[in-house]
Amino acid sequence: MPWNPEAPYNDLPALPPVHIDLEPRAVLKATVEARAALATLAQAGHLLPNPNILLNALPLLEAQASSEIENIVTTADELFKHADLGGGDHATKEALRYRSALFAGVESIRQRPLTAATAARICSELQGREMAVRAVPGTRIANPTTREIVYAPPEGAPLIGEKLSAWERFVHADDDLDPLVRMAVAHYQFEAIHPFHDGNGRTGRVINILMLIDKGLLQDPTLYLSRAIIARKNDYYRLLRAVTADEAWVDWILYMLDVVRESATSTTRKIAAIRACQEHIAERARAATSGGRDAQFLAVLFEQPYCRISTVVERCDVSRQTASSWLHSLVAAGLLHQVKVGRELLFVNHEFMEVLTRSE
Incomplete structure (x- = not known):
């Protein structure tokens, strides 16, 4: 039966996709480039005398950008201003909860494997209330401009639970799939399941970081992925939909690998700029x-x-x-x-x- 965007996608296939090579030559080449950028980022991070610079600052910037993808718009200035004091407007509070959710997720996976329960904890932190899988039917995702329905996720808590269990098995599968490719594929699937009433996009983007930490590609949540996604936000949604409509997995994976590469490279440059700024200010502070x-x-x-x-x-x-x-x-x-x-x-x-x- 052809996919119908207005009908609940209860037949969403389990992973990995059948009869599709997820790692053709172009993907393998892009994977090598993304891994090299991550390795360079790790080396740059070790050169900072105080790692708390990255742990305090970059998750806030990621929180701002990931929230902006969902049209929750605040400024970095407001976030840093209220990071320790609390308060701020609604958008600022929402973005600060993203940082809390990110740290809660990191703490969780350092104690136990990533599961659907981890996702629920992340979403609960994001929303500021207990979140469970959707039980009420009727969720539809529409184009914000035209209001045309572009996707209807699976319905029914038992079915959503089954889809999440299959998603978990894929996340932890013992096969030869590269962890970066696995992250990209798992991200599509999580967004397609759309397990919660709200907060799925931000939850899924936190999970991306957790998967990279879990596989040792990151030590801490210091990769600033969402800014690169914002720069090509239309592509993000277009390619997600193309996987559903046309099984365009390779285009989606290449997009996500490029997001990782670009994000790692720009974060490395930012670390270099921070070090230069730190040295310049230290010199003048000693005189002052x-x-x-x-x-x-x-x-x-x-x-x-x-x-x-x-x-x-x-x-x-x-x-x-x-x-x-x-x-x-x-x-x-x-x-x-x-x-x-x-x-x-x-x-x-x-x-x-x-x-x-x-x-x-």
């Missing part, structure tokens, strides 16, 4: 204040673009007066900006923020 000779203080300035006096007190084991003096000296030297958020006085490493948010 005695705190500039404190390695821990310099590390704090680059863990988040926004810094609080209380953070410096805690991390550097100095008095509040000393912490305040160090920070205000850097404001006077033009290295930091001072802003008020509610009752909190924050100090912004504006050069670091510019490096984080510009395209590399």
